[in-house]
Amino acid sequence: MSQANAIFRKAAFRLIPVMALMYVVSYLDRTNIGFAALTMNRALGFSPTVFGFGSGIFFWGYFLFEVPSNLMLEKVGARAWMCRIMVTWGLLAMACAFIAGPTSFYVLRFLLGAAEAGLYPGMILYMTYWFPQATRGRFIALFLAAVPMASIVGGPLSGWLLDVSGLGLSGWQWLLLLEGAPSVVLGLALLWLLPDRPASAAWLTTEEKQIVAARLAAEPRGELHGFWELLTDKRIWIFIIPDFGIVIGLYGLGLWMPQIINHLGFSHLQTGFLVVVPYLVAIAAMVVVGLSSDRRGERIFHVAGSAVMAAAGLAGAALLTSPVLVIASFCVASAGIYSALAVFWTLPTAILRGTAAAGGLALLNSFANLGGYFGPDLMGRLYAATGTYTLGLLALAGMEMLAAMAVILIGRAFFTQKEA
Numbered sequence: 001m002s003q004a005n006a007i008f009r010k011a012a013f014r015l016i017p018v019m020a021l022m023y024v025v026s027y028l029d030r031t032n033i034g035f036a037a038l039t040m041n042r043a044l045g046f047s048p049t050v051f052g053f054g055s056g057i058f059f060w061g062y063f064l065f066e067v068p069s070n071l072m073l074e075k076v077g078a079r080a081w082m083c084r085i086m087v088t089w090g091l092l093a094m095a096c097a098f099i100a101g102p103t104s105f106y107v108l109r110f111l112l113g114a115a116e117a118g119l120y121p122g123m124i125l126y127m128t129y130w131f132p133q134a135t136r137g138r139f140i141a142l143f144l145a146a147v148p149m150a151s152i153v154g155g156p157l158s159g160w161l162l163d164v165s166g167l168g169l170s171g172w173q174w175l176l177l178l179e180g181a182p183s184v185v186l187g188l189a190l191l192w193l194l195p196d197r198p199a200s201a202a203w204l205t206t207e208e209k210q211i212v213a214a215r216l217a218a219e220p221r222g223e224l225h226g227f228w229e230l231l232t233d234k235r236i237w238i239f240i241i242p243d244f245g246i247v248i249g250l251y252g253l254g255l256w257m258p259q260i261i262n263h264l265g266f267s268h269l270q271t272g273f274l275v276v277v278p279y280l281v282a283i284a285a286m287v288v289v290g291l292s293s294d295r296r297g298e299r300i301f302h303v304a305g306s307a308v309m310a311a312a313g314l315a316g317a318a319l320l321t322s323p324v325l326v327i328a329s330f331c332v333a334s335a336g337i338y339s340a341l342a343v344f345w346t347l348p349t350a351i352l353r354g355t356a357a358a359g360g361l362a363l364l365n366s367f368a369n370l371g372g373y374f375g376p377d378l379m380g381r382l383y384a385a386t387g388t389y390t391l392g393l394l395a396l397a398g399m400e401m402l403a404a405m406a407v408i409l410i411g412r413a414f415f416t417q418k419e420a
Helices: 002-031 033-044 048-056 058-076 078-098 102-116 119-130 133-144 146-161 171-193 206-217 227-231 234-263 268-296 300-319 323-344 354-368 371-386 390-414
Strands: none
Touching (some): 002 033, 002 078, 002 102, 002 119, 002 171, 033 234, 033 268, 048 102, 048 234, 048 371, 058 119, 058 354, 058 371, 078 102, 078 119, 078 171, 119 133, 133 146, 133 268, 133 323, 146 171, 146 234, 146 268, 234 354, 234 390, 268 323, 300 390, 371 390
16 A cells, blocks of 8 residues: 555656646636736727626636547547647637737637636546545545745736736736646647556556556545446535635635735736735645645535635625735635645545546536636626625635535535544
């Protein structure tokens, strides 16, 4: 067993940094519009409602193409398909620098979502090819640490680029253009960096490949194997509820946080650095919670407790007025949101195998990720109606509480104490 664990650590050392970097550039490209909005909205005459709808429509493209994308990954292999995803979304992310009005904003954001569809559930599926269920919580947490890491890298960079101009392009255009380019480069590099499965990994010996295969074959098998079978299983559909609640808070806060902090009286560059703080806290929290969940063999209350923390942080940001306390509340909210999301994904992967995993993870993520549309759109509409962020943040807090209650009910109904 110790030999197998050493091999899994070796695989994690090779794969998790690459996967995390993929998600860093992915998340940066889908959310840097929140920073661009600090000057883009004024330059193009976008109202809060136009920005909220356009930033969120990304997830409708993601929704429509995610299941087909993940089924293609299972068919053609992770290496080639992830290369396709990253190159096409990188080119579209760069094209967003040339948005000229609401229509081009909506179209390009929709196409960006369609191009990126399948990345996240594809990587979760990819982990099931390499790591046993007992260790998956920590590895998913390390992978998802890329999300706040993207904001840690992108916050100061985006804040600086907003004040750059030249060659007839404004700062927000340079921001979108330069932050989209790494996706193309990394996508091409995946052809050398990402083996499809352990059997094709050049850095594993024949004996190590056999040990990995034997360990994964000994895993308890999920009850669902076929794609059509999973469509009739109510658990898959019920899983959407807590995931949607978590995600609506993630993107509702993430895409509007730069504007909220900027409105507290900080400059573009100061805003870029202050946005980093909640994400630094989130990285530490999600790794600690992921490790705790693995060591205790408990999932449900780790997810629910984290979601309650997120709700408390969002409510604090809504009701407090001191800039220090608002940013501290963002820290609590971010820690809760990302910790809940990291551990949540150990639940569906515990019951899905084979084609069901490819289709089911994508189906779940595609519906739940619509929270990425409704969160920013809701924030925009409520801000336009009230002139403050208070009601929008409270609405996001309510959705995190819904997620906490839903995951507790799921645990009681569908998992034994040992499984959960």
